[in-house]
Structures are given as structure tokens and as C-alpha cells.
Amino acid sequence: MPKLTMVQALNLALQQEMAADDRVVLLGEDVGVDGGVFRVTDGLYEAFGAERVLDTPLAESGIVGMSIGMAVYGLRPVCEMQFSGFSYQAFHQLENHAARMRWRSQGHFHVPMVLRAPYGGGVRALEHHSESREAYYAHTPGLKMVIPSGPRNARALLVAAIRDPDPVIFFESKALYRAYREEVPDKEEVLPIGTSQITREGSDLTIVTYGAMLRPVMAAAEELQQQTGAAAEVIDLQTIAPLDDTLFVASARRTGRAMIVHEAPRSFGPGAEVVTRLVEKAFYYLEAPIARVTGYDIVIPLFAREKSYLPNADRVLRAARRLIAA
Amino acid sequence: MPRTHIELDESIERLSILDAEGNVDKERDPDINRELLLKLYRAMVLGRRFDERLLALQRQGRIGTFPPISGQEAAHLGAVAVLQPEDWMVPAFRETAAEVWRGRSLESVILGNAGFNEAAALAPPGPNLPVAVPVGSQMLHAVGLGWAARYRGKDQVVLTFFGDGATSEGDFHEAMNFAGVYQAPVIFVCQNNQWAISIPRHAQTRSATIAQKALAYGMPGIQVDGNDVLAVYAAVAEAAARARAGNGPTLVECETYRMKMHTTADDPKRYRTDEEVEGWRRKDPILRFETYLKRRRLLTKAKIEAVDAEVREAIQTAVDAAETRMASLGDPIDMFDHAYAEMTPAIAAHREEFLAETAAAAEEGSDA
Ligand SMILES: Cc1ncc(C[n+]2csc(CCOP(=O)(O)OP(=O)(O)O)c2C)c(N)n1
Ligand SMILES: [Mg+2]
Numbered sequence: 001m002p003k004l005t006m007v008q009a010l011n012l013a014l015q016q017e018m019a020a021d022d023r024v025v026l027l028g029e030d031v032g033v034d035g036g037v038f039r040v041t042d043g044l045y046e047a048f049g050a051e052r053v054l055d056t057p058l059a060e061s062g063i064v065g066m067s068i069g070m071a072v073y074g075l076r077p078v079c080e081m082q083f084s085g086f087s088y089q090a091f092h093q094l095e096n097h098a099a100r101m102r103w104r105s106q107g108h109f110h111v112p113m114v115l116r117a118p119y120g121g122g123v124r125a126l127e128h129h130s131e132s133r134e135a136y137y138a139h140t141p142g143l144k145m146v147i148p149s150g151p152r153n154a155r156a157l158l159v160a161a162i163r164d165p166d167p168v169i170f171f172e173s174k175a176l177y178r179a180y181r182e183e184v185p186d187k188e189e190v191l192p193i194g195t196s197q198i199t200r201e202g203s204d205l206t207i208v209t210y211g212a213m214l215r216p217v218m219a220a221a222e223e224l225q226q227q228t229g230a231a232a233e234v235i236d237l238q239t240i241a242p243l244d245d246t247l248f249v250a251s252a253r254r255t256g257r258a259m260i261v262h263e264a265p266r267s268f269g270p271g272a273e274v275v276t277r278l279v280e281k282a283f284y285y286l287e288a289p290i291a292r293v294t295g296y297d298i299v300i301p302l303f304a305r306e307k308s309y310l311p312n313a314d315r316v317l318r319a320a321r322r323l324i325a326a
Numbered sequence: 327m328p329r330t331h332i333e334l335d336e337s338i339e340r341l342s343i344l345d346a347e348g349n350v351d352k353e354r355d356p357d358i359n360r361e362l363l364l365k366l367y368r369a370m371v372l373g374r375r376f377d378e379r380l381l382a383l384q385r386q387g388r389i390g391t392f393p394p395i396s397g398q399e400a401a402h403l404g405a406v407a408v409l410q411p412e413d414w415m416v417p418a419f420r421e422t423a424a425e426v427w428r429g430r431s432l433e434s435v436i437l438g439n440a441g442f443n444e445a446a447a448l449a450p451p452g453p454n455l456p457v458a459v460p461v462g463s464q465m466l467h468a469v470g471l472g473w474a475a476r477y478r479g480k481d482q483v484v485l486t487f488f489g490d491g492a493t494s495e496g497d498f499h500e501a502m503n504f505a506g507v508y509q510a511p512v513i514f515v516c517q518n519n520q521w522a523i524s525i526p527r528h529a530q531t532r533s534a535t536i537a538q539k540a541l542a543y544g545m546p547g548i549q550v551d552g553n554d555v556l557a558v559y560a561a562v563a564e565a566a567a568r569a570r571a572g573n574g575p576t577l578v579e580c581e582t583y584r585m586k587m588h589t590t591a592d593d594p595k596r597y598r599t600d601e602e603v604e605g606w607r608r609k610d611p612i613l614r615f616e617t618y619l620k621r622r623r624l625l626t627k628a629k630i631e632a633v634d635a636e637v638r639e640a641i642q643t644a645v646d647a648a649e650t651r652m653a654s655l656g657d658p659i660d661m662f663d664h665a666y667a668e669m670t671p672a673i674a675a676h677r678e679e680f681l682a683e684t685a686a687a688a689e690e691g692s693d694a
Binding site for chain 1: 390391392438440441442443445459460461462463491492494495496497522523524525529530531589591592596597652655656658660661662665670672673676677679680683686687690692693694
């Protein structure tokens with residue numbers, strides 16, 4: 001199996017889906033000739049032409065609004081927001097139309113589109129290039145919100161997103177884009193949207209996370225075991241909405257201790273929903289208050305301080321030790 | 327029912343005063359006083375040299391990614407030089423020399439590019455908004471500022487910058503429309519540098535010019551040679567006089583060129599040719615202005631060298647000051663400041679949590 005970076009794995013998904021299905025078209029700022037500012041669409045303009053890879057004018061609302069029209073017509077548009085921080089310019093199209101067309105038309109129309117956007121911090125970028133606002137989209141009925149945690153699941157989830165009959169917001173961690181390579185089979189691989197995964201088994205505490213936070217969480221879990229012998233079970237949500245609570249609820253019932261880790265701000269963040277599900281479904285099994293290790297309730301600072309804002313393995317580890325001791 | 331031709335008593339002009347060889351149209355020369363001419367020249371040279379220095383700092387990893395301005399000095403300096411100190415400037419992000427003209431220190435620019443929020447605190451308080459990275463989002467603020475100035479009976483004008491790419495955003499059209507409807511005292515200055523990252527100007531809009539978009543919003547539009555500092559100044563001065571007199575907004579399209587990469591994260595070789603870049607190098611805004619000033623005997627070879635040496639020294643001083651300051655800045659606890667007038671209970675709690683984490687991390691020698 002070839003070892004690919006997340007950028008290459010996403011590119012593979014797009015390339016294979018485009019080859020297999022002529023309904024799949026790409027659109028966005030600089031996705032064509034330039035191959036995307038992160039090169040996720042590299043080579044696709046050359047392979048499929050300007051008809052299927054559209055370098056658009058600079059207007060996010062235009063990109064998303066046009067994608068909705070394409071999708072209603074029966075195509076499978078995959079649009080790119082250059083950074084998730086610029087998806088707000090398209091917010092009204094997502095909230096008012098992408099999310100509601102099926103409901104409004106009582107199933108007559110639907111919007112099988114994907115909106116891809118790099119999200120998250122850790123790459124020394126400018127303002128608006130480092131935030132983690134998946135909660136906005138997860139909070140919107142009608143949208144699905146997917147965040148892969150590595151090259152292999154990124155590829156398989158993107159394929160699923162493209163084939164999904166409903167609009168999918170697909171956030172890609174910039175910090176993971178070229179962080180490491182992973183074996184990604186050339187053969188088709190699809191991971192169903194709306195399913196989480198256990199990435200590490202353990203019986204002493206449950207850590208729920210997703211996206212770029214999976215790596216520090218895994219590192220913390222290893223360290224925790226070394227230091228204390230306690231085994232953390234790690235659950236990668238993969239999809240934020242619709243949230244699959246089966247694995248983490250079952251896990252927390254077993255371990256009695258749970259923690260959620262994300263880089264998004266804490267209040268009203270995805271963790272708040274995870275905690276609520278645990279309270280609703282595992283309350284009597286819990287032996288300690290649920291912990292949240294997250295970004296703080298502030299705008300992520302410019303990059304000189306972003307490391308202090310983002311959760312890291314040590315912070316997760318300390319929280320895990322406190323949880324074990326509680 | 328007839329089908330008639332609607333006469334629009336509007337047209338747009340293109341203004342050029344100083345050509346690429348430094349020849350001047352004497353009749354149109356805006357008659358800028360000698361002191362201001364030399365101030366402009368120094369500011370342009372400073373802008374160019376500072377850009378080069380920032381690029382070197384970025385390559386050495388001492389600052390982060392930033393948008394170079396080289397080639398666009400005349401477009402934004404010629405425009406901002408028209409403003410009175412009490413007028414407002416609402417920038418996008420590729421007007422560094424204009425920000426410096428308005429009083430932002432080089433040190434502040436370096437700190438900002440090095441990722442320090444404190445950079446903003448170093449900028450002198452004044453009627454200048456901070457850079458706006460989301461493309462096109464700032465123009466409506468200019469309209470609001472202009473409207474508010476009129477509401478308060480002030481004759482301030484507001485100048486806002488944006489790129490050719492920005493004219494595709496809905497916000498651009500809303501700002502133009504609002505300014506037209508309210509006759510707001512706004513000067514819309516488009517730095518049309520021919521590219522929006524990899525998208526050429528002709529792929530951004532089918533309009534033959536950007537200036538003509540003004541007509542649809544009921545305001546005058548003019549295209550100028552944006553590498554001709556005299557033409558930019560003249561067109562913006564006319565627009566400012568119009569706005570100050572209560573006659574509403576103007577769109578000024580400055581045709582210029584981004585000589586370097588979009589930002590340091592970009593590789594322009596992927597989408598444009600060296601020949602194109604070389605073609606524009608011959609239209610350099612600084613060289614032609616230098617020729618003009620030499621012909622007017624305002625500049626000599628010795629004076630040119632002196633200006634160059636002086637700006638290099640100013641830059642070196644700023645780099646040194648910025649590096650010294652960086653060593654004393656960056657206490658992460660400051661990240662909790664300035665979110666609200668009064669810190670919310672949640673932020674206060676998070677701040678306490680961060681302090682506790684920092685203490686725990688220090689004890690065990692790990693990361694907070
Ligand atoms: C709303 C928004 N979308 C996308 C971006 C990413 N981006 C930054 S600059 C840029 C191109 C801007 O082109 P133009 O307006 O011509 O200004 P220039 O960079 O040429 O000065 C893009 C797409 C952004 N900053 N904001
Ligand atoms: Mg441009």
C-alpha cells in the first residue's frame with residue numbers, strides 16, 4: 001500500500017470519485033490551475049479540465065450558492081473554502097438553503113454537496129486561518145459535519161461525503177495535512193458518515209476526540225499507561241453531526257470516567273453535546289465528573305501564542321491523571 | 327411600445343500623468359509641493375526595502391507568512407497621501423506602506439507578522455482600522471464611518487483599500503450600493519494588481535474595467551495607472567474633494583501589479599509567466615518617479631543614495647527593536663485580554679485554569 005500524506009489521500013479520493021462519476025465537479029478559489037493553496041486538488045484540473053474543476057471568482061457565498069444549484073440539478077459538487085475562517089461569507093447559503101432544501105421541498109429536492117475547508121491551528125498562520133468553528137455547522141439541522149483524523153480515514157470519509165445524499169461540511173486539519181504519512185489502499189475504501197471509531201482500547205477512562213486532537217490524545221494515553229498503568233480508551237468521533245454516541249456511551253459505562261478533547265472553544269462546543277449524551281445515557285455509571293480539555297473561550301491568539309491556546313498531550317495527560325485520581 | 331436606447335450620461339476615464347519612462351503630462355501634474363513629493367519618494371523606497379527585509383526575515387523563520395507589496399507602492403501611497411490626519415483609512419492587507427504613512431511603526435508591522443497580538447497596541451491611536459484579512463469585508467465599515475462622520479457634522483472622508491479579487495465578494499457590492507444610496511464620503515481605492523492569488527483579473531470579472539462598476543451604483547469611477555503616483559494622487563484628490571463637499575463616493579481603480587508572491591506561502595510560478603512579471607518590472611512605480619524628481623532637480627544621485635541608506639537604517643533599527651521587544655512579549659496569559667470590555671466569568675475561569683496548568687507544567691517540566 002502506498003504511504004500518503006493527508007493532502008495526497010484527499011487528492012486520491014477526489015481523483016477516484018471524479019473518474020468514476022461524471023457528476024462530481026470541483027469548484028473554489030484557486031483549486032484549478034494552482035491546485036488549491038494546500039494542493040489538495042493538485043493535478044485534477046490537468047486531468048479533468050476546466051469543465052469539471054472550476055476556478056471561481058473570489059466569493060464564498062457565490063461558490064456555495066452555485067454548488068447548491070448544481071446539486072439540486074443532480075450533480076455532486078465538491079466545493080472548497082480556502083480556509084474554514086472564510087466559510088462565514090457563505091453561511092447564509094448553508095443555513096438557509098443547503099441545510100433546508102430537502103425539508104422545504106418536502107423531499108422533492110436535495111443537496112448532495114460537500115464543502116471542504118481546512119480548519120484549526122498550529123501552522124503559524126495569519127488571523128482567521130486557525131480557528132475551529134465546527135460547532136456552527138454541527139448546530140445546523142440539515143448539515144452533516146465530518147472531521148477526519150488522519151490520511152486513511154480522510155480519504156475514506158471524503159468518498160462517503162461525496163456519495164452522501166445530503167450536504168456535508170468536511171473540515172480538514174491543516175496541522176495534519178503533511179504531518180505524517182499513512183498507508184492508504186489504492187482500492188476503494190469508504191467509511192460511513194455518522195460512525196465513530198475506537199482507536200485505542202482501555203478500561204480505566206474514556207477519551208473522546210476528533211481531528212487534529214487525536215494525535216496528542218493518543219500520545220497522552222500512552223504516557224498515562226506508562227506513568228500510572230491506567231489504560232485509556234480513545235474514541236475518534238470522525239463525524240461531529242450526526243453524532244454517534246454508541247461507542248463513547250458504552251465505553252464510559254465500562255470505564256466510569258470520561259473526558260472530551262477538542263481545539264474549539266469550550267462553551268457550547270462539540271464537547272458540550274458529548275457531555276450531555278453521557279449525562280443522559282451513562283450518568284449512573286460515572287464515577288467522576290466529566291472533564292473537558294479544549295480551546296478557551298477566546299479567539300485563538302496570533303501564532304506567537306497559539307501553542308498556549310491549543311490543547312496538547314501534556315495538558316490531556318494531566319487532566320487524565322486528575323480524572324483517574326478523582 | 328417602443329424599444330428605446332437609454333442614454334446614461336456617464337462614462338469612465340483613464341488617467342495617466344507620468345509614464346513608465348518618467349515623462350510627465352505637465353498640464354495634469356497635480357502640483358504636489360516639493361516636501362510632499364520627497365516624502366512620497368522616501369515612503370515608496372521605504373516600502374520596497376521593508377518588503378525585501380520582511381521577505382528575508384520570513385525566509386529565516388523569524389516572522390510568519392505575510393503579503394508583499396512590492397510594485398504597488400504608488401497605488402497605495404499616492405492614495406493615502408491625499409488624506410488629512412483626521413480622515414479615516416480602512417485597509418485590506420496589502421497596503422503596508424500606507425499604514426506606515428499613517429503612523430504605524432515598522433516595529434509594529436514586524437511584530438504583527440511575527441504573530442504577536444501586541445502589534446496592534448503599538449500602532450498609534452488614530453482614525454485607521456487594523457488590517458482586514460477576510461477579503462472585501464472592510465469596505466462596508468468605511469461606509470459606516472463616513473455616514474457617522476456626516477451625522478456628527480464632520481467633513482472627514484474615508485478611504486478604503488481592496489484588491490481586484492475583492493470586487494467579486496458580495497460585501498463589495500453592498501458597500502458600493504450603500505455608499506451611493508447614502509452619498510457617504512468614501513473613496514473606494516481598488517489596487518487592481520492583476521491577480522487574486524492564481525486567478526487573473528480577466529477571470530475575476532467579465533467587466534472590461536473595475537472602474538465601470540461604479541456606474542451601476544450611481545457614483546463616478548475612474549481608472550488610473552496605479553504605478554503612476556501622480557495620477558493616483560490626482561484621482562484620489564479629486565475624489566476626496568468630492569466627498570468632502572458632500573457629493574458622495576468615488577471608485578478609483580489603480581492598475582498595478584503584484585511583483586512578488588501572493589504571500590510567502592505561494593509559488594506564483596505555478597500560474598504566471600516570468601515574461602509577464604518582467605513586462606511589469608519595466609513599469610516600476612519607483613523608477614519612473616525617481617526620473618521625474620531628478621528631472622525636476624528635486625533628487626540627485628547623492629540624495630537617492632542618502633534616502634536609501636537612511637531607510638535601511640530605519641529598517642534595521644526597527645528589526646532590532648522588534649526582536650528586543652519580542653523577547654519580553656508573548657506571555658500567553660495576555661491572550662485572555664480584550665475579548666470583552668469586562669472579562670466574562672467563563673473567560674476568567676479559563677484564565678485561572680490556564681494559570682494552574684502553567685504552574686503544573688512548570689513543576690513537571692512539560693507543556694501548559
Ligand atoms: C473572504 C476571503 N476569502 C478568501 C481569502 C483567501 N485569500 C486571501 S487574499 C486572496 C486573494 C485576494 O485577491 P485581491 O482582492 O485581488 O487582493 P490581492 O491579494 O491581490 O492584494 C484570497 C483568496 C480571504 N482572505 N478572505
Ligand atoms: Mg489582486
